[in-house]
Amino acid sequence: MNTSTWPELLVIDVEGNGANPPDLVEVAALPIRNGRPDTSTAGAWLIRPPIGVSPFVARIHGLTNAVLANEPTWDTVASDVAKHLGESWICAHNAHVDYGVLSRHLPNWRPAGVIDTLRLARATWKGLPSYKLDTLIAHAELDLTRAPAQRHRATFDAYATSYLFLALAEHYPTWEALIAAAIPPGLPGAPEPEPEETLW
Template sequence: MNFPSWPELLVVDVEGNGHHPPDLVEVAALPVRDGQPDKSTAGAWLTRPRRPVTSFVAAQVHGLTNQMLEQQPRWEEISEEVHARLGTAWIAAHSAHVEYRVLSAHLPQWRPAGVIDTLRLAKATYPDLPKYGLDALIKHVKPDLSQAPAQRHRATFDAYATAQLLIAVAKHYDRWDQIVAAAVPPGLPGTPEPEQEPTLW
């Protein structure tokens, strides 16, 4: 895989408050450059949601409580900064339609160049695995997570783990367009254009 040929790409992860639709409580955006996660230019934001974090997600998922978030800025105070950091880069995420849908709802003017789903990519690469959740793939692929920040289910950790997973799985492919063909969910930005049948007119 020729990693320097990749377009600008950010691995993103979001955490919510447990409501449907969710209010954001954490966003992480981690660039991948030359086949490595670039923590030096990563973005990470905590934000105080409009509605309280549910006790379930606080205790059983990301561990972010209302008390921990009460001094954090509202989404409206950081949305322009997040939008500027995401820009028009490609994004990658695990079950990427979730991150894309939630971020699009919070950033209506945001238009990424494309969306890579590491879950779709893993299914195409390892078709016989029993499970394709992030934990199962970490166990199977064994990416280097020694430099991962925070802990599992925090946005910064999950973005780092997904980035390392993407890098490891991408080595099974020769070109970026092969990854795009395998990993962009139908209907999301970056979907390859169907080949046009030649006509006489």
């Protein structure tokens, strides 16, 4: 596929504090340009949440209350995040979660479209025992030795998801075919349902 025809695309990942609904503690947005992740223009933000990070969640991503104690609050970084995201397409693994959290924090933001690598992997690699990100990283034999931070940090997961997306995209001849398999129903960018024929 000719990746030069792709629209502006950001691979995103968010981490939360374990509250329900979650407050953001980390956001990462990694552009795909010329068929590869562009780490030189990636955006990454650490955020001090209004409610402390739960011990269980802190053990997963490593972002403890002590680590976040001197980071800015969401109100301080929200405009910068919104400006960075713009109206680009976004891509994430299990994208309705990341999109849902971000859109709740940025109520006036709407991306051009939302690509889900979980949905895309299920359509592309049928019959895998699991479609968790770790399983797909192993299945695609992705080289993540240059990934920032570690697994379950937003920067690492966005980096891993970007390479997963590129591996999946190789199976599709056009952008249109790719997004037809990758956008969950009801999310931005999904094709409108065909109108039902009216018989008169």
